[in-house]
Amino acid sequence: MKRISIVGLGYIGLPTAIQAAQVGYDIYGFDINQEKVKRINAGDPTIFEPELTERLWKTLKSGNFKAFTDLQYADCFIITVPTPFKENKTADLRHVFHAGEIIAKRLMPGNLVILESTVPVGTTEKLALFLEEYSGLKLGIDFFVAYCPERVLPGKIFSELVENDRIIGGICQQSYELARQFYAKFVKGIIHVTDDKSAEMVKLVENSSRDVQIAFANQVADMCHKAGIDPYQIIDLANKHPRVKILTPTCGVGGHCIAVDPWFLIESFPEETDLLRSARKINDAKPHHIIKKVLHRVDGLKGLGVMTPKILAMGLTFKPDVDDIRESPALLIAKHLATHKDELALLVYDKNVGIDATKAHGINQVEDVWQGIAWADIILVLVKHKEFTLIRDEAFGNKIIIDTCGLLHDIHLKQSRTFLEGATKSQSDVWE
Numbered sequence: 001m002k003r004i005s006i007v008g009l010g011y012i013g014l015p016t017a018i019q020a021a022q023v024g025y026d027i028y029g030f031d032i033n034q035e036k037v038k039r040i041n042a043g044d045p046t047i048f049e050p051e052l053t054e055r056l057w058k059t060l061k062s063g064n065f066k067a068f069t070d071l072q073y074a075d076c077f078i079i080t081v082p083t084p085f086k087e088n089k090t091a092d093l094r095h096v097f098h099a100g101e102i103i104a105k106r107l108m109p110g111n112l113v114i115l116e117s118t119v120p121v122g123t124t125e126k127l128a129l130f131l132e133e134y135s136g137l138k139l140g141i142d143f144f145v146a147y148c149p150e151r152v153l154p155g156k157i158f159s160e161l162v163e164n165d166r167i168i169g170g171i172c173q174q175s176y177e178l179a180r181q182f183y184a185k186f187v188k189g190i191i192h193v194t195d196d197k198s199a200e201m202v203k204l205v206e207n208s209s210r211d212v213q214i215a216f217a218n219q220v221a222d223m224c225h226k227a228g229i230d231p232y233q234i235i236d237l238a239n240k241h242p243r244v245k246i247l248t249p250t251c252g253v254g255g256h257c258i259a260v261d262p263w264f265l266i267e268s269f270p271e272e273t274d275l276l277r278s279a280r281k282i283n284d285a286k287p288h289h290i291i292k293k294v295l296h297r298v299d300g301l302k303g304l305g306v307m308t309p310k311i312l313a314m315g316l317t318f319k320p321d322v323d324d325i326r327e328s329p330a331l332l333i334a335k336h337l338a339t340h341k342d343e344l345a346l347l348v349y350d351k352n353v354g355i356d357a358t359k360a361h362g363i364n365q366v367e368d369v370w371q372g373i374a375w376a377d378i379i380l381v382l383v384k385h386k387e388f389t390l391i392r393d394e395a396f397g398n399k400i401i402i403d404t405c406g407l408l409h410d411i412h413l414k415q416s417r418t419f420l421e422g423a424t425k426s427q428s429d430v431w432e
């Protein structure tokens with residue numbers, strides 16, 4: 001296997017293409033988005049990921065990688081297209097089967113097709129049968145199909161592409177053997193092989209497990225707020241137990257994975273997924289609770305005579321230190337607050353998200369975080385970007401701080417103070 005076509009050059013497909021090109025494969029990228037293809041070939045990717053641009057430049061120069069707007073013949077096709085959900089929360093697989101339709105026209109004897117997109121259990125098999133029907137080739141004899149879910153962490157994609165263990169599910173033994181050979185050239189983690197349905201299930205339970213754990217952390221936070229205690233302190237202390245690992249409460253769950261994938265299990269196993277449904281409900285409700293709290297604070301300030309309270313929302317992305325705003329609860333909160341034009345003034349700050357991108361969502365961005373802090377009456381911390389943890393708490397002065405992600409707790413720890421030393425009465429009043 002030498003020539004590899006990567007179908008879908010987004011957050012997963014482009015780094016995978018570059019990584020594979022860097023170990024010597026001839027990579028043909030393919031995307032239906034012409035602008036994306038043009039910019040990739042010009043060395044100017046539309047997404048941010050550490051090392052991405054430098055590595056892209058190198059691979060373009062090496063001649064091992066080029067992006068196309070039509071699919072090239074290859075020995076192996078890797079599908080990394082989006083798998084969102086529909087309005088009714090069922091999986092929207094049209095991109096996967098559209099990719100399948102295009103691949104079927106190029107499929108040749110001996111080819112391998114690997115699906116990496118996250119999908120409901122049974123999708124790989126459906127795709128394999130679809131390819132068989134549309135190509136006229138015999139599955140398991142003429143061509144092979146495997147499922148290999150991606151588990152990388154945005155922000156660390158290149159190191160995790162190499163270091164993480166991989167799960168490969170083959171439609172048949174030859175399918176997973178061929179897929180194993182492909183990944184073994186750059187994966188240093190252990191490659192585990194199984195059948196296609198099991199590999200699909202592994203990916204879905206991994207992300208659902210994270211969703212449930214985040215929902216638990218968010219409920220711990222709700223209880224602590226009611227009790228008037230700092231949830232981040234409680235979780236820190238509980239995690240001193242050798243077998244407890246509570247995650248950090250946040251303003252909700254977003255992104256293309258954790259907020260979406262549990263629905264693929266709920267859709268397939270409606271009677272076995274009460275816990276997943278509850279977790280989704282809790283995490284989806286979180287941004288709305290925060291909006292209510294902010295509006296309550298705004299009313300409080302109005303009662304004190306501040307005509308139009310000014311809010312600085314810090315962070316817009318779905319998690320720290322990425323540029324991805326898909327399904328972002330922080331963005332949802334900011335967008336909602338921006339609609340309350342008559343009651344409040346809103347500015348956001350997130351240097352990972354361009355000012356134009358912010359504007360497209362009807363929100364104005366301040367260029368400098370310090371300028372924003374000085375301007376605001378309420379500081380709403382939505383995402384704990386590394387940049388924010390460098391701020392000293394004195395910088396916030398007497399402003400109202402609504403901290404939805406434990407920034408103050410981290411700042412205090414950084415300033416080498418214990419909770420009790422660090423939390424003055426007024427600060428603990430405003431911990432949210």
Ligand SMILES: NC(=O)c1ccc[n+]([C@@H]2O[C@H](COP(=O)([O-])OP(=O)(O)OC[C@H]3O[C@@H](n4cnc5c(N)ncnc54)[C@H](O)[C@@H]3O)[C@@H](O)[C@H]2O)c1
Nearest residue numbers: 008009010011012031032033081083095098099117118150
């Ligand atoms: N982003 C992550 O961190 C992450 C992590 C693990 C798994 N995944 C999964 O990987 C898959 C891809 O996610 P992503 O974040 O890279 O998506 P993305 O939206 O960033 O990229 C997908 C790309 O596919 C292209 N595309 C759509 N239909 C196409 C078609 N028929 N032919 C060719 N190109 C097509 C789009 O134009 C886009 O550029 C999803 O299933 C996702 O759940 C993502």
